Amino acid sequence: MVFDPRNVQDRPSIRTDPPRWADNHDDTGDNGGVRVLVVEDDTSIARSLNDSLSDAGFTVTHVANGRDAIAAAGEADVILLDLGLPDIDGYDVCRTVRAESSVPIIVVTARSEEFDRVLGLELGADDYMVKPFGFRELVARIRAVTRRAGTDLDRADEATSPTIVVGPLTIDRRAHRVLFADTEVLLTPKEFELLAYLAEDAGAVRTRADIVEHVWDANWFGPTKTVDAHVAGIRKKLGDPRWIEAVRGVGFRLEQPG
Ligand code: CA
Numbered sequence: 001m002v003f004d005p006r007n008v009q010d011r012p013s014i015r016t017d018p019p020r021w022a023d024n025h026d027d028t029g030d031n032g033g034v035r036v037l038v039v040e041d042d043t044s045i046a047r048s049l050n051d052s053l054s055d056a057g058f059t060v061t062h063v064a065n066g067r068d069a070i071a072a073a074g075e076a077d078v079i080l081l082d083l084g085l086p087d088i089d090g091y092d093v094c095r096t097v098r099a100e101s102s103v104p105i106i107v108v109t110a111r112s113e114e115f116d117r118v119l120g121l122e123l124g125a126d127d128y129m130v131k132p133f134g135f136r137e138l139v140a141r142i143r144a145v146t147r148r149a150g151t152d153l154d155r156a157d158e159a160t161s162p163t164i165v166v167g168p169l170t171i172d173r174r175a176h177r178v179l180f181a182d183t184e185v186l187l188t189p190k191e192f193e194l195l196a197y198l199a200e201d202a203g204a205v206r207t208r209a210d211i212v213e214h215v216w217d218a219n220w221f222g223p224t225k226t227v228d229a230h231v232a233g234i235r236k237k238l239g240d241p242r243w244i245e246a247v248r249g250v251g252f253r254l255e256q257p258g
Contacts, residue, residue, distance in 0.1 A: 035058075041082065067088060070096050076103055104188075106145060162174045166255075206251050
């Protein structure tokens with residue numbers, strides 16, 4: 001099943017063709033209690049997403065404009081954000097929500113050309129999808145971003161030291177907080193994972209492949225520019241680009257600027 005605005009407009013409802021995985025209890029069982037905020041002004045697409053996500057076990061709230069999205073963001077575990085909204089530009093919604101919260105945001109764009117714009121603006125989105133997209137892919141991405149945001153307690157149990165300190169930088173995996181000289185640095189879930197991954201072995205180079213596999217997923221096939229965009233975001237928030245050094249042709253290294 002694919003969400004294509006052109007097809008959906010011709011079909012008032014896709015409920016006549018329920019997704020095959022809806023009967024798969026292994027699939028639905030993992031999604032219970034995850035609150036998805038669907039921000040979408042196209043009522044046909046919104047209804048389809050609402051029905052399908054609900055069937056998959058998610059708790060879905062739908063809003064059709066940016067103002068309501070910002071108001072509802074605090075109650076969500078993950079936000080599915082359409083960029084083309086009638087009142088506030090989706091980019092501004094993303095930035096506004098991100099300024100106040102680290103809730104995972106999956107941006108939905110209508111055109112693939114917007115990839116660069118999404119990344120270039122460093123919106124703080126955690127992932128993005130281009131319409132039309134498959135529902136299985138959407139569910140996989142929702143799970144990936146929510147798992148990443150929510151399982152840091154589990155990871156902290158495994159880690160020998162849940163708190164990583166590099167000079168003035170303190171990364172607390174247990175509290176999912178980053179402090180820079182006692183001031184909190186608000187990072188997105190992926191920025192947090194990336195920074196923590198680099199800081200675990202400060203001074204060592206992490207390859208791009210290792211970064212993608214660790215911070216994103218082994219089965220993640222997005223553009224490698226995403227890593228650069230997140231590095232740029234962290235550098236900006238730390239206030240000194242020298243914290244993360246790019247090692248040409250290899251990857252990235254975190255080190256306290258000397
Ligand atoms: Ca729209």
